[in-house]
Amino acid sequence: MECIKKIIRYLKDYIKNKRLERFYNCHEKPAANKEQWIIYMADGKMLHGGLSDRLCGLVSTYCYCKEHNKTFKAFFQSPYQLENFLLPNKYDWTINPNELSYNKRNSIPVYISYRKNNTKQRNTADKKLNKKKKQIHVYTNMRYFKNNFSLLFHELFKPSPELDELIKLNINQLGKNFISITFRFQQLLGDFVEGNFPILPQKEKEILINTCINKIEELHKLHKNTHVLVTSDSKTFLSKAKELNYVHIIPGEIVHMDFTNNKNLNTHLKSFVDLFVISKAQKIYLIYSDSLYRSSFAKTASFLSESPYEEIKI
Numbered sequence: 179m180e181c182i183k184k185i186i187r188y189l190k191d192y193i194k195n196k197r198l199e200r201f202y203n204c205h206e207k208p209a210a211n212k213e214q215w216i217i218y219m220a221d222g223k224m225l226h227g228g229l230s231d232r233l234c235g236l237v238s239t240y241c242y243c244k245e246h247n248k249t250f251k252a253f254f255q256s257p258y259q260l261e262n263f264l265l266p267n268k269y270d271w272t273i274n275p276n277e278l279s280y281n282k283r284n285s286i287p288v289y290i291s292y293r294k295n296n297t298k299q300r301n302t303a304d305k306k307l308n309k310k311k312k313q314i315h316v317y318t319n320m321r322y323f324k325n326n327f328s329l330l331f332h333e334l335f336k337p338s339p340e341l342d343e344l345i346k347l348n349i350n351q352l353g354k355n356f357i358s359i360t361f362r363f364q365q366l367l368g369d370f371v372e373g374n375f376p377i378l379p380q381k382e383k384e385i386l387i388n389t390c391i392n393k394i395e396e397l398h399k400l401h402k403n404t405h406v407l408v409t410s411d412s413k414t415f416l417s418k419a420k421e422l423n424y425v426h427i428i429p430g431e432i433v434h435m436d437f438t439n440n441k442n443l444n445t446h447l448k449s450f451v452d453l454f455v456i457s458k459a460q461k462i463y464l465i466y467s468d469s470l471y472r473s474s475f476a477k478t479a480s481f482l483s484e485s486p487y488e489e490i491k492i
Contacts, residue, residue, distance in 0.1 A: 191291050199287060202280045207281060209281065216248050216314045218235060218252045224317060229453065230473070231292075235316075237327055238303070239320075264341075291319075328482055337454065357401050358479070359463045362470065367415060368383075378469070401461065406425050407459060408420075413432055432448065463490060466491055466492070467491060
């Protein structure tokens, strides 16, 4: 069985890499950079995952570059430019689109899939990124880092002024003592379209919502005299959770980056605010079940500040 899984993984990775290679030929302009650049890519040529997956892949690529003394760049352009929300901090990772080369003599795309085992993840990345091309274009949501995500992230990024203002506003409203609880419904409640995931019948929707509300109440009793930040991808659920007077909901649009063509920056701002505000919680919880998705979003937020994190299955 394990051998079959490895073969399937290899075939999927091979196919994805071949699809990316279609964008490269010998007639494109050659790379002008003198030293090798390893570039994290989110350019819309494939599904890149949500914000958490993308940031983990980006930070992982930077981690590899730092360990191997390589120049790191990030080309995060789809569905928006990352610089609209996150600015370079201690390291300038920006790249001008004109500096990218798709000449296959100089450049190569490399797809690296996520692996749960960190040792295997790092071994795979080390093999795939050991190329002599002047530009290596990396498509990945891997977790190459170990316990240094926070350090690496803050070397790379600082919030834009607008994002920073909204982060501070929500933290001021929550106060110093708050916990965070995250729920990821995908399209179970029928709020929006996300791939081919199921939509529950109305009765099952109500049961799931009530079960999740009960869990919020249970955790609030465990953490007395605290506010509760509730984040979710479901407007339906958030409107119900907001009825609890100790619950704080961050306002804004709710979208999945891979499944929306909306390029309005305000549409995507909430995801960044959620991530940073969650990271400031005294305790961060993810609630999941057999139907409720085990998202990595809250866990990634915990990486930012190394806050205590717990997953609870209901």
